[in-house]
Amino acid sequence: MHIPDGFLSPSVCITGYALTGGVTWQCLRQIDRDRDIQANIPKASLLTAAFFVASLINIPIPPTSIHLIFNGLMGALLGYYAFPAILIGLFFQAVMFQHGGMSTLGVNAIILGTPAIAAYYLFQQRHLLRDKKPFLTTILSFASGAGALLLSATMFAILLVTNISPDMDINAERTAIFISLGGYGIQAVIEGVFTVMLISFLERVKPELLNS
Amino acid sequence: MTNLIETAEQLSIKTKAVSLRNLCFSYEQERAILTDINLEIASGESVGLIGANGAGKTSLFLAVCGILKPTYGEIKLFERPIQTGEFNPEIGLVFQNPSDQLFCPTVRDDIAFGLENIGLDPEEIKARIASALSLTGVTHLAERISHQLSGGEKCMVAIAAVLAMLPQIVLYDEPSANLDMRARRRLIKFLQSSHETTVVSSHDLELIIEVCDRVVMLNQGRIVADGTPEEIMSNTSLMEANGLEVPHSLTHSHRR
């Protein structure tokens, strides 16, 4: 779900960079308030690297296989650090694997990063209830994982289809968006289920990782 | 199941458990990591593999297991060529760092992992877990979270997980690194009593002396010596030429 170079008009690319700058600045302000910023930078960096590596895992879905995006999960685990983490991850991907591109880095960061922040707010809600926590956590994990992906997919599809060609008619655009969202719907479910499984694993083995 | 294995064991008294012929390997085209390795290991033998860092011990193990594809030569286990990239049930590998091998929440899940992969039924799985745990002496850890175990405990659990698959050949890659003496002593006892064909790679030469009845020395991807532990390890010039030192237990008994 990375828009490659060459697809978007320069105004969209520049808007993407501007928005990314703004969101990053906001996140950094939040991070600066963090009491443990010194300790959290190594933690966020290592987890950024870990997520990058984990996104290389091939999940087989015959006849093909998919890579997971993990932006909801990153939001849930990293909070405000998730946005810079995603920005850095995208930069690595663009430079090392030619996924996405340098001109579209800003746009891609918005597509994947803002849903991560939304997932963070959502996942925080699990502190609402005292009891019935496991159930609530399951629901929220699923919603964070699947929701973030759907949100990203929607932005991705709309941006791509509306920008690709000035001569396409509205109906064709609408069809194209819905078709691609259908495909991403399946991935969203997988991503949601995966997030549930992973959060429950972490909760069992290393709960500290979730409470920060 | 058990019958089958016993037959295999009886058979294997005559058979070669591992036979490598002209094995060559390199990661990329560049530099050869393993060069023309010829090695035969009889069933039931216990072989130590020694050599400096980067000599190619781990790479050799991975090739024998079928993980790395040799660039040349052939690898046979019990006279059958191995299937590269596939699971070869005859052989098991205990990794250098046990954490690489433990990824399920509890010890029990971890041991069950391999058994579920080969599609055993729950009863059989339960029985195998119990016997692997008791064999390695860690029955009391069954319900613990693997990640939170101490180094020595992790090591024994990793071994249990491999043994539960009932391999006939087990490769141990530096099993005693980071163990304290008590855990190391337990490991030595365990290795001495185990019946499988074993190959142990280690920098801990004292451990090799206690566990193995044959030593193979590797240097820059070539076998440079092969013989009994005493013969090879007390040969000062050979050891030093290959970046090793004669272990204390041998220097003293020879000097005086």
Place this chain on the structure above:
Amino acid sequence: MTNLIETAEQLSIKTKAVSLRNLCFSYEQERAILTDINLEIASGESVGLIGANGAGKTSLFLAVCGILKPTYGEIKLFERPIQTGEFNPEIGLVFQNPSDQLFCPTVRDDIAFGLENIGLDPEEIKARIASALSLTGVTHLAERISHQLSGGEKCMVAIAAVLAMLPQIVLYDEPSANLDMRARRRLIKFLQSSHETTVVSSHDLELIIEVCDRVVMLNQGRIVADGTPEEIMSNTSLMEANGLEVPHSLTHSHRR
């Protein structure tokens, strides 16, 4: 700068480099990890710290450096109480796994990291890097990428990064784990020639015998013995009671 250190060194001939009084520590309220540790180390001494896995060696080191806050007791370095959670320039710690300590991309960046943090000017930084590299014998690695070094090289670079800060006390946490013999021998040579007050924790008792002139034995967070290496390590009953073994170099010379 250099003058100051020399004065300190001259002074410290009489002073205690480390003094721990009634030190207690536990991670959470639960279990005590260190209990009532009393220890004095004179400046220039070289002390070995031994004990089974989980005895509390690493925790003790982290407490002495000011990373972990003791639950009770006091820690003084050169008669001054340390500042917990802050940087204490008198002391440096070489971690068990050098990769944890080489977090900058290249060797040079890594050694510069600490020097930049204490606000030295670029000229001084350059000079210190050069001298730390040559002291540890790894000048040729300066521009290499830390990740691509071999185990032994990483170990020496990690030491160089700590020494560049000119600590008067250096703690080494299992420096020889995972080294092959050649690298280990180089490390021993280096430790024998170093002038700082050193404390070495290790399971490698032969290394302790060669490097240290005093040994402190830890068991379940308590000091159970303190003396010369020969005295302590050849005491079979003491060693075995604490989960250790008499090293080969001592058994043989005593038995015969």
Place this chain on the structure above:
Amino acid sequence: MKLILDRYAYLDSPLHRWQQGYKLIGLLSLIFAFAVIQNIWLLPLMVIITWVLFSLSEIPVGFLIKRLRYPSWFIFAVVILLPLISGTTPILQLGYLTIKQEGSWQAILISVRFFCILTVSLVLFGTAPFLNSIKAMRSFGMPRVIVDMTLLSYRYLEELGEMLTTMQRAMKLRGFKARGFNRRTLKVFAQLTGSILIRSYERSSRIYQAMILRGYGSQISKKKQKKIEFDQSDRYSLRATITVVTMAILLIVLEAILPSFP
């Protein structure tokens, strides 16, 4: 995992001699100029500039092709549809399918832009050690937190990649094979990912301790911001940058004044 990006970073070509900070300014502005282009007439010019830069860099063509292979699939999948669904002027009728003119031009435009930008990016990041690129970004006033995080995560990428490879090997050696897609497969992958996250997290706390012990976060280090200055004396890099930026501006101007085609 091998991040072979830096493989040709140590050659000695005109592009390697160009200081990375200056090069970033120059080639990034060129990339943006390329993104601006809508006019078909300018495409040959774009290709020529790209080709000159690439051949000056002395990076082997095979390396470029290998790196183009994967993203090209995505481009291909999208672009192949454009002539069919976009535009009004039919140029060819193939049974039910009508190839339309506007869509076809659009497809060519997108593919060429994509190819040129990608090649220039490869030249930009392939002709210097990746570290220099990150460090150069610091000199553009990138926030400290971001630069620190980038450096630190870059440092551990390959180590964590090896961790993943080793763990996947261990799984395979115990008979794990992702046969089809089911609950168990997904759970195993979740546990694998979780284990990597936990191990990285624990590692980060040791790294943090090591950093504190070398004065990280102490009062002095907070005050002092390290800056890499541009080496003013490097006339060559300066000239190269001015040339390329001028080219970029020229392209944008041409785009604005040339009549559009068709």
